[in-house]
Amino acid sequence: MSGVAFGVLGPVRVWRDDAELRVAAGQPSVLLTLLLAQAGATVPLTEIVDVLWGEDEPPTAVNIVQRHVGVLRRLLEPELGRRETGRWLFGDGSGYRMDVSADSLDLLRFRRLADEARMAAPEPAVALFAEALALWRGSVAAALPLETQSHPAFTSLDRERLTVVKEYATAALRSGRAERILLELRTTAERHPFDEPLQALLIQALVSAGQQAEAVRVRGEVVRRLRDELGVDPGPELGEALTRPAAPLEATPAQLPSDLAAFAGRADELARLLAFGDDGGRVAAIVGMGGIGKTTLAVHLAHRLAGRYPDGQLYADLRGFGPGEPVAPGEVLATFLEALGVPPDRIPVRLDARAALYRSHLARRRMLILLDNAREAGQIRPLLPGAGGSLVLITSRHRLPALVTTHGAVPVQLGEVSEGEARQILSRRLGDARVAAEPEAVKDLVERCGRLPLALAVMAARAAMNPSFRLADLAAELRTGAGPLDAVGGTDVFSWSYAALTPDAARLFRLLTLHPPPDIGLPAIASLIAAGRRDARALVDELTDASLLIERVPGRYVLHDLLRSYAGELAEAADPPADRAAARLRVLDHYLHTARVAAERYTTTLIPVALPEPGPGVTPEAIGDREQALAWFDREQPVLRELLRLAAATGHHRHTWQLVWSLEFFLDRLGHFDEAAAFARMAVAAAGELADPVAQAHAHRSLGRAFNKLRRDEAARTHLELSLRLFTGQGDGNGVASSLNYIGFLAERQGHWAEALSYSERALEAYRRIDDLVGQAMGLNAVGNILTEMGQPRRALNPCRQALRIFQDLDDKHGEGAAWDSLGYTHFHLGEVEEAIACYRNAIELFRDSPARNTEAIILDHLGQAHLRHGARQEAYEAWRRSAAIYDQFDPATAELIRGRSAQALQSTTAMPSRSARKA
Known part of the structure; x- marks a missing residue:
């Protein structure tokens, strides 16, 4: 190790060039731990003072903090002068931050490994989770004074570790490695005796490891503990832990286009591909010229094979050879992830993160994936599974040699169909009798169509629309056309069918x-x-009857694509x-x-x-x-x-x-x-x-x-400030109000409460000037939230109540629910817990049937904390259970945090809600 490195996953430690430095005990150690626990973020000076002194803040607190910062800077970089800032510790007037990376801080390495594990298949995920947890040397605040150990900056990291332990256990159970996690689970379960999901994982691991009797004993102990010490009944997790499977049920997409009822031909290729599909976990590329029948064959094959892939089918038209740009793989991944049950707001922004999440979902599934009309290998690579037993079918006009080389894709080249198969295509569309009645005309038609399936389909449609026409007459009309079929195939047939259309x-x-x-x-x-x-x-x-439109x-x-190109030439002319x-x-x-x-x-x-x-x-x-x-x-x-x-x-x-x-x-x-x-x-x-x-x-x-x-x-x-200036210059009150509102949101998200309040109040006045009632209610609700966050809940009551009345008058259920939640949040901070509970219940009732289930989960969390403050432990437990169950559907990490916090909070009465719902 060279340079400076930090450890905060346990008692705080610092090394420089492999030598450990001695951090002064007391407040310097607490300050360094606090800054590292929130690495990369500016810790407000008010929070630092609160952690170091609580309610006993001395008049010279800010000066003392500055001295501690100087001590830490000189410890890390003794060559610094007294007024120099240095490389690691920075201040901006509002607070201080540590500028560290995953290479210099164990906490960030822990998070990086955990993120990699979440995107990996179960087997490699187990190793990554184990490596992440091995970085911990104990509780983050264990060596700090007792009065500071319960600060949220420290307890949240311990909850983060608990979440990773549960994810580690789940991955191990899915990969059949229960024995690897028993020791970690036992130790963690002892520290969190009231965390039901954690105890359920321990019971599952014991069952998977063949220790059924021990699993029954542990379950009995947990049930007695919940009833005797908390007075609550166990949830369904414990009852199901002895029997339920490790992997949860997930979405099963079925996205294949309709199969062609009149499919015919391609017997050799179909037989080869059906045998290929028996193996699973492979990639096949069906390649050939436009109109040769690649998509028709691939869709028919996919329907034949679908039953062998019980976890569903995904389909995407990559539009590799049409007009415009081919579909970007990131767009396809977003669609696929939604189909696999990932909520839209949980889909990563970066392409590599989307691809990794997609691979992790496919790793434990057996699926069929059809990627139609691909242009080149780079468009396909992010869409290929990394492991598991899924089958990928690709169609393209190119042979995609890069995929053959790097992913072992098996190319299946399509040429013209045989004369017999061409006759079969016509028979399936026109009937055996009509085709058999004119064998020479059929032979002529087949040759004139170049044995190209698309051209044959267009010709068959023309004949089917005119049952009185003899096939010989149709063939004769083709013979008198502009000439033989060109290299792309079918142009004469298309022109002939086009000529038969009404104007x-x-x-x-x-x-x-x-x-x-x-x-x-x-x-x-x-x-x-x-x-x-x-x-x-x-x-x-x-057009559809003529097979010119599908x-x-x-x-x-x-x-x-061929018809689009042909139609474009016609339009130009x-x-x-x-x-x-x-x-x-x-x-x-x-x-x-x-x-x-x-x-x-x-x-x-x-x-x-x-x-x-x-x-x-x-x-x-x-x-x-x-x-x-x-x-x-x-x-x-x-x-x-x-x-x-x-x-x-x-x-x-x-x-x-x-x-x-x-x-x-x-x-x-x-x-x-x-x-x-x-x-x-x-x-x-x-x-x-x-x-x-x-x-x-x-x-x-x-x-x-x-x-x-x-x-x-x-x-x-x-950009928001520029829009504000432009709207102001145009006298657009709606635009001014909206820009002010969004700048207020930005400041609020950053925790700049005074600035957020100023912009939200200005937005409110702007909405009043234009008589926008919805905007006024939003502004009032925002002002109420911010005042509560600033420690002024009494002032927040009036704007929250005004917002509520406006939303009710407008019959805006979403806005009314958000206002009830804000009002409950304010009452809670005033110590008026019964009023808070009533408000939260009203909000939940309004959001119960809303698509905004995340908001319902937030408010249920608030309700649980209010019930706990009121001494109603069973009601708190039920609210948190419902909240976590909703979060499980779109944010499992938060679900685990709620369960972990609820298990700890049930042993105390100091919980405070974190955030309220907003009308955005």
């Missing part, structure tokens, strides 16, 4: 190329061609540029105005923006309520991403920034903060091109809001 259907086929992939719904089609829904439906049916799932239509531009504008108007209505239904905090009326022929979708708004966004989000890029690339700057304005709250819901920031940057660029200060104000507010979510505080502050 309106032909126009729709051409204009579909102006809509971004991957698919399109009927309402957007109606706007694209400026038609009514009924007329649009008739034209869509004509209904991939009910109500969503896909244009094959047949449709004047002005007509194409008008159609593209109708598409943008359709989505922008639908998104505006959806956003208005979804949130009450949208800043009004005056949009021009949609162009002639545009019919936005009707969206009636919040649930319909969410369903619309979930359905359209892949299209909306591409539409934003299209708007930016084609110079539709107004549509670009206004689409970002209308979609940001939906992206929040998904937790896609990095994507929200990327789109907001596009809005900023578009607003700059327009030189429109209104657009610039909205765009910078969107970008500041996204940066706030990403914890990029300095950038968030810059």
Whole structure:
């Protein structure tokens, strides 16, 4: 070891160049422990004084702290002068922080190892968890004075260790290594005798290790302890611990597209791939030219194999060869993780973290994953499992040699189907009798179609739509066409089918190329061609009957890449540029105005923006309520991403920034903060091109809001303050109020309470000036929360009550629930526990059926702490149990912290709630 290193996982220790330094006992040791326990964060001077002296703060406390800081700096770097700062310990006027890394502090190494373990398969996770726990030398504050040991900065680290012990135990049980954790579990269980989940894990480990009698004995002791010492009955964990499996039930996705009812041919390839699928845990790449039938074969194969992969199927169209950019692997991972049961707000931002979490979920599953239309290996690698028995099927026009080399992918090259298989394809669509009646015509058709499955399907559709036509006549018409099929295959067949369309259907086929992939719904089609829904439906049916458009799932239509390319050439030749531009504008108007209505239904905090009326022929979708708004966004989000890029690339700057304005709250819901920031940057660029200060104000507010979510505080502050100046200059009261509100949120999250209060009060006044009742209630609730955090709960009562009344008058259930929680939080800090309990119960009732289950979990936690303060231990225990059960669904780490804190708090009555729900 070289340089300076620190240890805080046990009595604080410091080394320099392998030699241990002596830290002065007493307050210098306490101060160093406190700073290391919150490494990287500024510890406020008020907190330092409180830890060192409590209520006995001397008048010279700040000077004494400064002297202790000087002592520590000279200990770490004796060469420093008296006024120099040095490398490790910094102050900014409000407090002090230690600038350390995982290489110099055991706490950060512990966290890094635990994070790596959480993303690993159970077997390697066991080793990583064991390595992390081996860094602990005892309780963090064990060597400190008794009066400081209960400080939250120290007890929270011990709870963090407890959480990792439980995760370690769970991983060991899943990997069949129960014997490795028995000693750790026994020791930890002795220190936490009232932690039921921990005791249940110990019992499970004993059962798995073959010690059934000991497991029964331990369970009996825990039950007696809970009843005799706490007066509570055990929860279901203990009853199930003797029998339940180690791994929890999880989401089972089934995402495969519909199989083709008329599938035919490919007998050799199908047999090879079916045998390949028996092995599991492998990768197959089905490759070949466009239109050769790769996707059809892959989907049919996947349906045949699905029963062998009981944990479900995942599907993604990677759009590797269509117009626009291929789908980024990060987008696919977010979709897959949601399908696997990961809540949107728990999906990591970074690609590598998403991929690691995805691999850890797949490691204990046997799944089938179909990655369709891949462009290159780099697009696929993050989507491959790291371990386990899952099968990956890939389709691509490229052979992907890198995957063959690095991942052992087995390539299956598709060529034209045989003449017999081509006849079989026609028979499945037209019937055996019709095909058998004209063998020479069928042979001619097969050759003219180049034995290309897509061309054969189009030809069969043409024949099926005209049952009176002889196949010989169709073949003769092909023979008199422009010439033989070219290298991409099927162009003559496409032109022949296109020529058979009605003029309106032909126009729709051409204009579909102006809509971004991957698919399109009927309402957007109606706007694209400026038609009514009924007329649009008739034209869509004509195209699907001709196999020129595919209904991939009910109500969503896909244009094959080859057909899109062909239709684009037709549009260039047949449709004047002005007509194409008008159609593209109708598409943008359709989505922008639908998104505006959806956003208005979804949130009450949208800043009004005056949009021009949609162009002639545009019919936005009707969206009636919040649930319909969410369903619309979930359905359209892949299209909306591409539409934003299209708007930016084609110079539709107004549509670009206004689409970002209308979609940001939906992206929040998904937790896609990095994507929200990327789109907001596009809005900023578009607003700059327009030189429109209104657009610039909205765009910078969107970008500041996204940066706030990403914890990029300095950038968030810059953009929010710029938006505030721009809105002020325009006299936009809504924008001013919103910008002030978000700067207040930023300051509150940073713990800068005085600044947060100032901005929240200014936001409140701004909302009053524009008579925005929802904004006023939000501002009042924020002011009440901040006052309570500042130790002024008596002053907080009035704004909290005002917020509650406004939300009730507006019948805003979410806002009312948040206000009840804030009021309960305030009463709790006033020592009015019965009033707090009543408030929390009202809030829980309002949130019980809300999609915001995380808020219900927060309030249940508050209720448990209030019950404990009131001496109602059984009620506290039940509230915490319900809170942890909800957290289990979206934040298991917090669930474990609540269980650990509740087990400790049941032995004392000093608990204080941590945070209240906010109306955001």
